[in-house]
Amino acid sequence: MAVLWLVLLGGMLTFFLGVFVWAFIQHLLTVEIPSTLKHPVKLRILHFSFQYLINLGTILEKLRICSTPAFLLCIQDLVIIIKKDPNMLVTDTRFGTVPVRLFKPKKVSSKLRRGIIFYHGGGGLFGSLDVYHGLGNFLARETDSVVLLVGYRKLPDHRHPVIHLDCLNASIHFLKNLQTYGVDPSRVVIAGESAGGWAVATVTQALSCQDKLPQIRAQVLITPVLQGVNFQLPSQLQKHNVPLLTRDLMITFICSYLSIDLSWKNAILTGACVPPDMWKKYSKWLSSDNIPQRFKGKDFSPEFLGPFNETAYLETKHILDEKISPLLADDKIIAQLPDTFLLSCEHDILRDDTLLYKKRLEDQGVPVTWHHVEDGFHGCIIFFDNQFFSFPCSMNALNATISYIKGI
Known part of the structure; x- marks a missing residue:
């Protein structure tokens, strides 16, 4: 034995x-580790x-x-260790089927507080209320706000459109009960990081049409993914092997969440699944022509999508839905969006999604505040309170976000 x-x-x-x-x-x-990365x-x-x-x-x-x-x-x-804050009241509950965590400063306030609805990142696979507990607690403490952290359901059991619906339904429930949580209806912010930033875009667009709910004062998108059509943008080509989000990992997340077989990976990346007439329609928003020259580099050539594969289109066409690619929303929807804070990182494969959305919003007259972290990488903000894996860019990103929110 x-x-x-x-x-x-x-x-x-x-x-x-x-x-x-x-x-x-x-x-x-x-x-590939960029030479300028600290x-x-x-x-x-x-x-x-x-x-x-x-x-x-x-x-x-x-x-x-x-x-x-x-x-x-x-x-x-x-591996997650939750640090308790004696100055914060933390409550776990559910809004229907959606687990949420509420952070509220214990100190008595003479007026209603700002409300922050936060959707965590993780590509629909990682992330949780526990993983983002420190970030939610820090946001509540530093901005003296009530923070609602939404723990939407994820892979492998839940696929599209679960994240969008969970975030939307939890947000509507919160907005209908702001008085219960001591939140000022005129100061509600929706924020999110990575996949959570995508959820911010889709939920805020959906809420812009609901006139019976308190209006969202601002949306905060941190390194969001905003489209699944053009993967030939400068950042997609320049940063495809830069951690923590490589191109292979990104496309795996997208295909898994959207129930697309990975055999269509190459067609998606090359744009072969996009009909020429649709690319002509959407290129005014998605073309690299909208990216400032300083981000393109000397050797970048404009994208050439195709050749078109109709079978690939039929298998992947739901990517063109605005609930999946919010960058494709109509101008009238974009024009109704609230003040926006966008945060991008230089060494992030999704950097150019943020730049494209910035231009779309500004073209429709939406006030935009943009912060670019020159030494940042995708997901860096979550390490702000990690003793060993701490990076200067983490606090840079978080401080810029907090500064914006405190101004609301």
Whole structure:
């Protein structure tokens, strides 16, 4: 029996070491760390650990032990440590089927507080109320606001349009009961990061048509994904292997959430699934011509989408829905949107989505405040309170966000 246990232990160690070596080689061969990025070693360790866990999850899924998302969510829950703030009242509840967490300063206020509805990031797979607890708590404390953190349902069990509907329904419930939470109806902000930033865009567009609810005072989009049509933008080509969001990971998230087979990955990335007449219609909003020259670099060439593949279009055409690609909303909807804060990071594959949305909003007369983090990377804001994986860009992004919100 002892020999059997030794054999099993040796086999497990060999397995984990093999995956470790494979992930390490994969990391060295593919990942690009920009020379201007501060603390590059930290980012390498962070991304390598992430890649190692994804590889482990993929193997476990192929062995039919558990799904990759389930494995990653389990690891996520194991490593998260929630720090309690004695000055904050934190309440977990549900709005229907949607879990939410409410942060409210204990200090008595002589007037109604600002309200912040926050949607977390994570590509529809990662992120949770616990992962973003520190950020929600910090926002509430530093801005003296009531913060509603929405824990929408995610992969692998829930796909489109669950995130949009969960965020929309939770927001409507909150807006209908602002007095209960001590929130000023004229100072409600909707904010979100990454996939949460996408949810901000789709929810705010949906709410702009609802005149029976308190109007949203401002929307805050932090490194959002805003379209799934043009993947030939400068940042998509320049930053495709920059952590933490690489091109392969991004397209995997998109296809998984939208129930698109990954065999259509190349057609999506090259634009072969976009009919020429539709590209002609949308290029005025999505073309790289709308990106300032300083972001394009010397060697960038304008995109050429195609050749058109009708089968790919039929399999992926829901990407063209404005609830999935909010950059495609009609001008009349864009013109009704509230004051907007946009935050982009230089070393982010999604940088140009923000720049395109900025132009769309400004063209329709929507007041826009834009903050660009020159040494930032995708997802950096979530590490603002992490002792080991702390980056200067994290606090830069968070301080700019807080400064904007405090002005409302």
